[in-house]
Amino acid sequence: MPITYTSGEQVEVYRFSIPVTIGVPLLALFVQAFVPLRFPRFAVYFDLPLLVTIFFAMARRSPISGLLTGAFIGLAQDMLGHNPIGIYGIAKTVVGYGASSLGVKLDVENAGARLLVTLGFYFVHAAVYFTVARGLVNITQTWSWPHGILAGLANAFLGVILYFLLDKFKQRT
Amino acid sequence: MESVLSRYRNLIILVGVLFLQVLGLAMQVKKNGNDEEKTRLIRIWAVGAVTPFERALVWVQSGSGSLWHNYFYLRGVRAENRELKQQIEQMRLEQVRLAEDAAQARRLQTLLAFKEQFVSRTVAAQVIGSSGSDHSRIVYIDKGESAGIRRDMAVITANGIVGKVLLVYPSVSQVLMISDESSGVGALLEKSRLQGVLRGSSNGEVVLERVMSDEQVRVGETVLTSGGDQIFPKGLPVGTVANVGRGKDLFLNIKIKPATDLSQLEEVLVLVEKQERQSAADDGPRMRASDILAQRLPSVPDKPAADAKAAGAASPDTGVNASAGQAKPEAKAQNQAAIKTQATTAPAKLGSTPKPGSASSLATGPAKPVRKPAPAGGAPITIIPADSTSTAPRTVEDSRGSATAGEGGASQGNPPTAEQPTAAKPSAPPQPDPQTPPSPNRRH
Numbered sequence: 148m149p150i151t152y153t154s155g156e157q158v159e160v161y162r163f164s165i166p167v168t169i170g171v172p173l174l175a176l177f178v179q180a181f182v183p184l185r186f187p188r189f190a191v192y193f194d195l196p197l198l199v200t201i202f203f204a205m206a207r208r209s210p211i212s213g214l215l216t217g218a219f220i221g222l223a224q225d226m227l228g229h230n231p232i233g234i235y236g237i238a239k240t241v242v243g244y245g246a247s248s249l250g251v252k253l254d255v256e257n258a259g260a261r262l263l264v265t266l267g268f269y270f271v272h273a274a275v276y277f278t279v280a281r282g283l284v285n286i287t288q289t290w291s292w293p294h295g296i297l298a299g300l301a302n303a304f305l306g307v308i309l310y311f312l313l314d315k316f317k318q319r320t
Numbered sequence: 321m322e323s324v325l326s327r328y329r330n331l332i333i334l335v336g337v338l339f340l341q342v343l344g345l346a347m348q349v350k351k352n353g354n355d356e357e358k359t360r361l362i363r364i365w366a367v368g369a370v371t372p373f374e375r376a377l378v379w380v381q382s383g384s385g386s387l388w389h390n391y392f393y394l395r396g397v398r399a400e401n402r403e404l405k406q407q408i409e410q411m412r413l414e415q416v417r418l419a420e421d422a423a424q425a426r427r428l429q430t431l432l433a434f435k436e437q438f439v440s441r442t443v444a445a446q447v448i449g450s451s452g453s454d455h456s457r458i459v460y461i462d463k464g465e466s467a468g469i470r471r472d473m474a475v476i477t478a479n480g481i482v483g484k485v486l487l488v489y490p491s492v493s494q495v496l497m498i499s500d501e502s503s504g505v506g507a508l509l510e511k512s513r514l515q516g517v518l519r520g521s522s523n524g525e526v527v528l529e530r531v532m533s534d535e536q537v538r539v540g541e542t543v544l545t546s547g548g549d550q551i552f553p554k555g556l557p558v559g560t561v562a563n564v565g566r567g568k569d570l571f572l573n574i575k576i577k578p579a580t581d582l583s584q585l586e587e588v589l590v591l592v593e594k595q596e597r598q599s600a601a602d603d604g605p606r607m608r609a610s611d612i613l614a615q616r617l618p619s620v621p622d623k624p625a626a627d628a629k630a631a632g633a634a635s636p637d638t639g640v641n642a643s644a645g646q647a648k649p650e651a652k653a654q655n656q657a658a659i660k661t662q663a664t665t666a667p668a669k670l671g672s673t674p675k676p677g678s679a680s681s682l683a684t685g686p687a688k689p690v691r692k693p694a695p696a697g698g699a700p701i702t703i704i705p706a707d708s709t710s711t712a713p714r715t716v717e718d719s720r721g722s723a724t725a726g727e728g729g730a731s732q733g734n735p736p737t738a739e740q741p742t743a744a745k746p747s748a749p750p751q752p753d754p755q756t757p758p759s760p761n762r763r764h
Contacts, residue, residue, distance in 0.1 A: 176452065190454050211329075235453075244334045
């Protein structure tokens with residue numbers, strides 16, 4: 148029976164090796180940039196860097212490392228696009244901070260919790276991104292609820308699968 | 321104080337990191353769109369970190385694919401097919417160029433001093449990556465500065481346009497696709513010739529903007545580049561009209577289906593050199609609008625030979641109406657020289673009285689019309705000789721028009737007025753120049 152609400156002491160904190168810490172986000176960025184060439188809808192629905200950010204943040208359970216992970220991954224994602232650098236950075240920083248803070252409070256090891264957390268943080272990410280893009284950079288953005296919900300669910304389901312794969316790289320502290 | 325800092329340490333760091341990023345964003349936005357130069361280095365790092373893997377993967381993929389296709393599946397057939405496809409691509413480009421050229425000629429656009437651009441040299445490139453985000457519709461190609469690619473070069477396929485080069489790195493370039501929100505391409509509808517601006521949208525659709533709502537736009541009509549953006553040559557296919565609806569303000573919202581499948585890009589062509597060609601109108605001397613109008617109007621028949629003296633120097637066999645409607649002084653001088661020559665070699669039997677301000681227009685000659693070559697840049701002169709035995713006035717016509725002037729008279733280019741003598745009708749109506757289009761202003 149998984150524990151769904153724990154105190155900080157009861158929650159396990161994981162760490163990752165340096166190759167995994169660097170390699171997995173880079174691989175996620177690479178796949179995110181390459182796969183749409185063969186499967187164009189991939190970039191429309193999936194955001195692998197976001198899933199990786201959520202996973203590392205939740206596993207480490209440290210808000211500082213979570214927000215820094217999010218910031219680095221987001222900034223790297225910004226650099227591959229043509230929009231001003233920092234939009235994804237800010238959004239993923241917030242997500243990293245939120246996910247790690249939530250990870251401290253909640254045990255998100257089971258699939259259901261992961262699904263809901265990923266779905267929720269997808270919308271947080273989208274909200275921050277749209278706010279920054281429209282408010283600070285004045286980029287025209289339109290929000291579509293059907294598309295947003297579909298993409299959120301798609302990311303949540305992919306996240307559940309991805310987290311179980313990435314669980315293999317966890318190291319207990 | 322220390323306890324407050326330690327208590328809110330996480331929050332403070334979060335705010336600090338966010339503040340730094342917002343600051344960075346503000347600096348980029350403040351540069352008003354020229355952030356590429358400021359952020360170029362870090363973008364190069366990011367691109368340099370990712371594109372080698374993409375390039376390697378594409379290489380492995382294409383290598384293994386070509387191994388299978390060329391040696392195991394069908395030896396040689398694939399290579400031949402690729403060559404043929406390349407030939408087709410080149411021929412399509414050529415076809416587009418020729419078709420547009422011919423269409424322009426039909427529309428008499430040679431009268432406009434419009435510089436037309438043609439595709440001259442392209443560099444083939446392979447698409448190796450994308451931004452991975454639907455908020456930034458860009459792709460990366462495996463050719464960069466070393467291959468001669470520069471910023472703002474057009475990127476096309478044989479089917480149509482793709483986008484433009486946004487950033488150039490040593491061996492990689494970033495291409496902004498036409499479906500991106502920040503993209504803008506000058507476009508026109510092929511049949512109606514309505515011009516607009518092609519823009520991307522947040523959901524990846526391509527929309528033609530700035531077409532007034534009272535215009536008729538049909539679904540399925542082809543959209544071409546207009547050349548007005550100075551990036552894409554004129555006449556390249558953009559796509560077809562997929563849907564027409566009411567847009568904002570007074571404009572239509574025209575959705576375009578791109579001719580190129582932007583989601584399935586593999587190989588593209590970068591236009592590294594555009595051949596600029598001057599229209600034919602620029603080759604010759606410039607003409608004024610009044611001169612062009614004068615060319616199209618028929619001449620008014622001259623008065624009968626009431627004044628034989630004035631016609632005394634006319635040629636017996638050829639009638640020449642020295643038109644004053646000449647656009648160019650050389651042409652006028654040629655006509656005048658011809659008149660003088662003829663006047664000194666043959667006596668006139670018939671002639672017309674030169675009107676004040678009109679050239680002497682006299683001739684008799686064989687009944688066969690003679691068509692003289694046109695002076696440089698001008699329309700041909702049709703000379704219709706009068707019957708040598710007839711006393712009728714010469715039915716001499718200069719295709720340049722009706723306005724006549726005396727030797728050395730200035731070109732007026734005005735149609736005949738009521739004050740001009742028309743009472744003496746010629747026995748035969750003047751024959752219009754077959755090259756002259758019918759004009760509502762035509763008078764006989």
